[in-house]
Amino acid sequence: MKTPLAQTTDAGSWWLIGAMALVCFAVSFNLGFHVRPASMTPLGIGLVLLYAGYAIGSRTGRARLANGAIAFLQMTLFTAIGVVLSYALAAHAAPLWDDVFAAADRRLGFDWHAIFAVADRSPALLWIGGVAYHSLTLQMIVCIVALAATDRIGTLRTTVAAAILTGFATILISAFMPALGNVFDPAAYHLLWPSVAWIEQDMLLGLRDGSWRTVDLTQLMGIVSFPSYHATLAVILAWAQRDLRGWRVAASVWAGVTILATPLFGGHYGVDVLAGLAMAVLGLAVAPGLARLRASVQENPRATAGQAG
16 A cells, blocks of 8 residues: 655654664673774675665655665665664673573473474475575565555655664673574484574674674674564565565565574574564554654644744
């Protein structure tokens, strides 16, 4: 369903990004982090190009270009700030919750050794799941392009607000409930790919003991285990594309595959994924309100000016 421009704003997403930046600065102060200078160039160029796209679209009346560019700009800033914030929070080294999460999984009936063994005998399913899991960024790109191209401005802004809100909340939760993840040694299997948790465990341990303090903005890696942002974002993207004919079924199925693949390829516990699904529901409940912040001012600027006078 298309939503008129006047009914939604970008204010909520910008406020969230600003809050993330302030929190990131506060928690990383005096931790000794430094950014690799050469890595700032690609990010800077990308941000400039996205802003240029927004400016061109605004000045030439090409609303779809402007709205798509601003959505990409917000998600790029959110990603860069959010990952660095997660690094800084991990560096504070709160007690790990892996034993708690593993015990919860056992109570819920998740037998990961058996699940991994079955997956290791299913090469086709592994490839499908692996591609789905690692395509989340592409899924977001396709979603933004599709919503902007079909002029679904309200849905686009709500989607971006939900993605940023839930991502911010997930990162903050990780500060109090950090975990290394459901790590398994891929050498014990024939076909299973190394999970993200396995690949990143040395970096996460380095963040916690102080030996890892260099940030490369071209190689930002997600390190949050609980809740699973992969599960959260997959649901949000499926919701966003629910009205796109000919695509909504494919988007929903691909989101489902992504969620099912998250424990194997992300190294997540089952409770991580369940919490991520709950986070998506909460985020989609709150995000429409964020996307309407200051909407009344834009809908009737003359009335607002008259009241102020």
